[in-house]
Amino acid sequence: MTAPGARWRLFPARGVEAGRGAGARRRGGRLPRAVVALVAVAALVALTPRLVAGTGDGTGPGGLDPLARFLLAAAVVVFVCHACGALLRRFHQPAVVGEVLGGIVLGPSVLGALWPNGTAALFTAEVRSALGLAAQLGLVTFMFLLGCELRLTGLAARRRTVAVVVTGAMGLTLVAGVVVALLGHRLIGGSAQRPVTVLFFGLALSITALPVLARILADLGLTRTPLGGLAISCAAAGDVVLWLGLTALLGVAGVGGSGAFAATAGAVAALLLVTVLWIRPALAALVRWAQRRPDATQLLLPVLVGGAIAYAAATQVVGLHPVLGAFVFGLAVPRDSAAVEHVNDRLRGFTMAVLLPLFFAGIGLATSVALLGGEPARWLFFAGVILAASGGKFLGAGVGARLAGLPRRDTLRLGVLLNCRGVTEIVVAAIGWQYHLVNDFGLTVLVLVALVTTAMTGPLMNVLGDPAPAPTERKPPDGRTPRPRTAAAPSGR
Template sequence: MTLEATKKAKRHAVPLGAFGSLIALGLVLTVWGPELFTSETGPHGGFDPIARFLLAVAVIVLVCHLIAALLGKFGQPPVVGEILGGLVLGPSVFGALWPSGRAWLFPAEVLSTLQVTAQLGLVTFMFLLGCELRLDEVRRHQKTVWITVAGSMGLPFVAGVGVALAAEGMLAGRFGSTTAYALFFGLAMAITALPVLARILVDLRLDDTVIGRLALTCAAVGDGAAWAALTVLLALTGLSGSGSVEAVVGMAAAFILVTVLCVRPALAAVVRRCERTPAGEQLLLPVLAAGAIGFASLSQVIGLHPVIGAFLFGVVVPRDSLAVERISKQLQGFAVTILLPLFFAGVGLSTSLGLLSGVGPWLLFLGLLLVASVVKFVGAGGGAKLAGMSTKDSLRIGTLMNCRGVTELVIATIGLQYKLVNDLGFTILVLIALITTAVTGPLMQLLNRRESSR
């Protein structure tokens, strides 16, 4: 296909897709209209559960990607539109405008299946995130990286713990441990989203600059530290798993040691062997996919969250393999396009802006947003300045490290699942992730314009 033909295909892809979706929607309304608009069973004997699940998936994928394409025209990364798509399909918009339609499209059995399917997308995403965790730049800029990471995570963590303790009555879940809740909230305030930050840097053409590489390295180190801290927190509190806390900690430590000392070299040998022939390279995709899913399952059995196992397996995958890079792109295409929007929809269906009704919740949300943004900016930017960077570059590092994106949503979902935070706390964390991610690109463009005008 020529370049001109490719451009034409891209221009017509959204209109044709929208047209096809309208035809499908018209058929659904024609056949199942009575059941959709009333509580009566239609002439075709009701909607088959599998058909309803597939329709729900189609609606989620279409809505998330249409909103992402729309916001992309304003310079926003796709994840912002996809998160908004999940919120639109939740109780705050779809449920408020058409309660019966939302109840028909997302009944309990469909929601249950969507949540399980979304876990597969989340596991795949975390495996890919582990594969992207490259720490080569740490050796080149050790001082700058470690001081910046300490500031970008340490200060927000302390502030998050303080705010969590002050607002425990409004944000804490039913788990019952104040320490676990406060530590978790501090961790949620300290996170930076590595994959979304990488996309923003590409859009701003900063990915191959010193600032871009340094920001990605700091985000990678911070993400690794955050998931390690979450692993320790889940193990020490015994939040999941049926064994004692000591057993969970022991199994988690053994799991990590075996992975690093045994699985890593064995996986490197398998990759080298599979790369020798085309048939072997084709076998590598199911091997890595099965490994990531198997590690996620084992992590759940041990008493940790499945995403930790998938992330750990991604970390030990060889970095110098072209075959692994190609496979990662293949997995990323399906996971990001189809599976990850299901996770966003699950987040949106669990998020209710109605929980912010009243002065108290709104003040709490605005206060947390201010604390999360300012403290992260000051911590990261101040750390970069202390490490010897210029004021201009320190401001840029502080702005970039404020991007929380999908990683914050994953952390928030884990907190809600284990009842560390309640529904209001979850909603606030989701909104903080959305807003801090949405403003990162425009703020960087503003800083660049100010610098170029001088």
């Protein structure tokens, strides 16, 4: 019997009435919880094919409606990608490396090889199509944020140095990539004509990922040093050259669907004129108005997001990839505005947490490390691509830096930093794969190159030296790392 006034407790209180000390709780509390959690996870894994496909082998009639299938697949993608990202951060790698690996784990490279029935039941054709559409929305938002946060104001003071370094780093890597692509065209070539494929492949290798580079520089304490500022400026200028070159290549090839270069070029020119003459001033006026009224950010968010999506649709209609339109609209948004920064922070969280992992999953489902196979020619080609991508950046940036008068000790460091490709190369590789400029093997090679070159950046910089952070890089009293003003990065990607 329970004493009058006493309360019945599901979990006993601490102390004598619990009948256990702290050590007993550690022995009898945490261990059963871990066992129960493991049993629950094992049961969920075992029952997933039956829940998803209606049968234990994943081949029977569907047991879930399409919406439930999509939501379950999205939940798995978000969990696995972020778990892999957290794991890689423990090894001092950017989170994007782990998130991309998470997408590959869910694809035929790992999960498809170990559990093909479960993969087929979870990622049906209908689910993959829905994930692809959501991933495109994530790409559009990501490129809009990248355009918003791309700052070219620091280029004027060092324009000669930046021009020489970017020409050397991108030019030599482009040439090396074209040569390697010519030698292995039969391995990577899609349905497009050969010159377009090799030019695209060389352009894809010449990328430097500005967002993940900014994150690596912050981790190394180099953001406000001369070397860090130069690397950010070169990456920003290289981004502009990259997207201009990719736009021209897609327009000339007519791979977007229009098939008429003159019509596409005219439409793009008209869009740029409208952006410069009308849209940019209108956005500046709207932002100034929002700055005076704090509650106006509720209106600014749908205007910016809707504008980015509308621009993406416009470039898709004229025959170019939608991310190009979102990037252009982001460039038109005014900089250094607290209202815009507030909107971007709200948008960035959901994009990086949910939408971008869906894109990584789509890439992972199309990427198969098994495509390298046991054929020596494929492995030799992959090694040649790694050598061309890294050697072109090291040598091209180093020679350019020496011609610009930089100290010898900084030339190799600059090449290592500009060799970081991150998610930008994966986005470009996905565009080429979508338009059949490269096949599945070509996509796999480009994705692996992006992972390898991004993962080697931090360790190589540590090998070359551990520079002391600049005085301005000290953390404020709240302990947070100050955000770089030269180029902000969407969550280090």
